[in-house]
Amino acid sequence: MLIDRPEYLKQLLAYKDMDLVKIVTGVRRAGKSTLLELYKTELLKMGTAEEQIQIIRLEELENEPLHDYHKLHDHIKSKLVSGKKNYIFLDEIQVVDGFGKVVDSLFLKGVDIYLTGSNSKLLSRDLANQIERQKITIHIYPLSFKEYISAYPLVGVETKDAVFERYLRYGSFPKVLEIINNNTEITETERHLASGARLLNEYIFHDSMVNMQVGAYLTDIYEKILLRDIVSNKKLSDVGRLKTILRFMADNIANITSINGIAKTMTRDGREMDNRAVEKYIDAFLDSFVLYKADRYDIKGKKLLKTMDKYYMIDMGLRYFLLGGKAEDNGRILENVVYLELLRRGYTVNIGKVGDKEVDFVARKDNVVEYYQVAQSLLDEKTAQREFSALEGIKDNYTKFVLTRDYNDSNQNGIKQINVLKWLLGE
Numbered sequence: 001m002l003i004d005r006p007e008y009l010k011q012l013l014a015y016k017d018m019d020l021v022k023i024v025t026g027v028r029r030a031g032k033s034t035l036l037e038l039y040k041t042e043l044l045k046m047g048t049a050e051e052q053i054q055i056i057r058l059e060e061l062e063n064e065p066l067h068d069y070h071k072l073h074d075h076i077k078s079k080l081v082s083g084k085k086n087y088i089f090l091d092e093i094q095v096v097d098g099f100g101k102v103v104d105s106l107f108l109k110g111v112d113i114y115l116t117g118s119n120s121k122l123l124s125r126d127l128a129n130q131i132e133r134q135k136i137t138i139h140i141y142p143l144s145f146k147e148y149i150s151a152y153p154l155v156g157v158e159t160k161d162a163v164f165e166r167y168l169r170y171g172s173f174p175k176v177l178e179i180i181n182n183n184t185e186i187t188e189t190e191r192h193l194a195s196g197a198r199l200l201n202e203y204i205f206h207d208s209m210v211n212m213q214v215g216a217y218l219t220d221i222y223e224k225i226l227l228r229d230i231v232s233n234k235k236l237s238d239v240g241r242l243k244t245i246l247r248f249m250a251d252n253i254a255n256i257t258s259i260n261g262i263a264k265t266m267t268r269d270g271r272e273m274d275n276r277a278v279e280k281y282i283d284a285f286l287d288s289f290v291l292y293k294a295d296r297y298d299i300k301g302k303k304l305l306k307t308m309d310k311y312y313m314i315d316m317g318l319r320y321f322l323l324g325g326k327a328e329d330n331g332r333i334l335e336n337v338v339y340l341e342l343l344r345r346g347y348t349v350n351i352g353k354v355g356d357k358e359v360d361f362v363a364r365k366d367n368v369v370e371y372y373q374v375a376q377s378l379l380d381e382k383t384a385q386r387e388f389s390a391l392e393g394i395k396d397n398y399t400k401f402v403l404t405r406d407y408n409d410s411n412q413n414g415i416k417q418i419n420v421l422k423w424l425l426g427e
Helices: 006-014 032-046 061-067 069-079 099-108 145-148 160-169 174-182 207-234 239-251 259-268 275-287 316-322 330-344 382-393 419-426
Strands: 023-026 054-055 087-091 114-116 135-139 184-193 196-205 291-294 294-297 309-313 348-354 356-365 370-373 399-404 410-414 415-419
Touching: 006 023, 006 135, 023 032, 023 259, 032 087, 032 114, 054 061, 054 069, 061 069, 069 099, 087 099, 087 399, 099 114, 135 419, 145 160, 145 419, 160 174, 160 419, 174 184, 174 207, 207 239, 207 275, 239 259, 239 275, 239 309, 239 316, 259 275, 275 291, 275 382, 291 330, 291 348, 309 316, 309 330, 316 330, 330 348, 330 356, 330 370, 330 419, 356 382, 370 382, 382 399, 382 415, 399 419, 415 419
Parallel strands: 023 114, 023 135, 054 087, 087 114, 294 348, 370 399, 399 415
Antiparallel strands: 184 196, 291 309, 348 356, 356 370, 410 415
16 A cells, blocks of 8 residues: 655655765654655656666565675666666665665766665764765654545544544554555445435444554564664663663653653662663664654753753554553643654754743744644643743744644634644645
8 A cells, every 4th residue: 555655755856866865764664665666656757767776675585685785786786777867776774784885886877876774873973974975864754644644544434533543543654554444344325314315435444453453563563673673783682671661751752751760760660770771772762763852942041951851752553552552641642743743844843941831842944933832622721821821931923833632723912723633734
């Protein structure tokens, strides 16, 4: 099931044939390989011949001999079409030691090169320095709600709020949406209603099959990230500690968190570890794009603060799975979704401090600054006062938003209250 990823595709097309090495990176199963297929389709539409395009998926067993960079180079070189532009896609390139030599050699031959990787080790100083050419990085995330709903089988049958609940429950990995599609039956039934005969869409959603298949799929992602990427790449042998810390971080998304606080909690719970050990584990999750860290920013002082950060998780379905079906903390879950969406839209995102109050997000892109508060609902007067007062304490003229699940959009003292689903869908 190919789900259109127009924003990422637009970026790749913008860099086509430029003298840059293009790197597509992100968590496992976010859709990097599918993006290459979509891009290949666009190249073919533009008149590029099939033989001018090579896609090599380096984690497939048949390509294991190509993990030797000499063999990889010779294999690609033997298939280049002379006198024409060649496009080379190397999927999960980090498994090839010395891949930079391959890239630089092909670059000199005028080849347009695209790399993907699921660990930020690919972007680290040691590996990035292997490539002497200019590079551009495109970071890909699992499906946005807009992408998700574009391929969801029950749009128009279920409400957007109902679709969003499934998005949160099962997560946003593209394969999960394919599982949902495969376990949904839609039929048209003629019913005689008071107004006359009408065709109605009816559906059967196989919950038990979706739960089982999504659970198995998320287990596979979890084990590949934990055991292959982290244990192998970071040489962290204590899998028990890894699992414990990841569950703790999943349970504390959008909470102010410190390395020292995590270490104390782990020690109190019987898994003694110092700050350095905790920091090593957290860095491993950040490198694998399972977690993202938002630094605190003093809005009045216009400076980053060094303590009390927040962490967010790449996927709410994976979080639900890790916590054994825990579905509470709706406000923090919603905050996590908004944080990832701001990253997708290209913003640098910090959590804000204004006096003794907190602003959920300070989002910056080029010369644009936007402030965001996120709440499940503002129907409670105390909650509304808290969310608006923090933004009212910011004395600049940049745009300020409060995003909620409520549908009573408003504008209060220049602060825009918007339904979060409308915002996610760009409506």
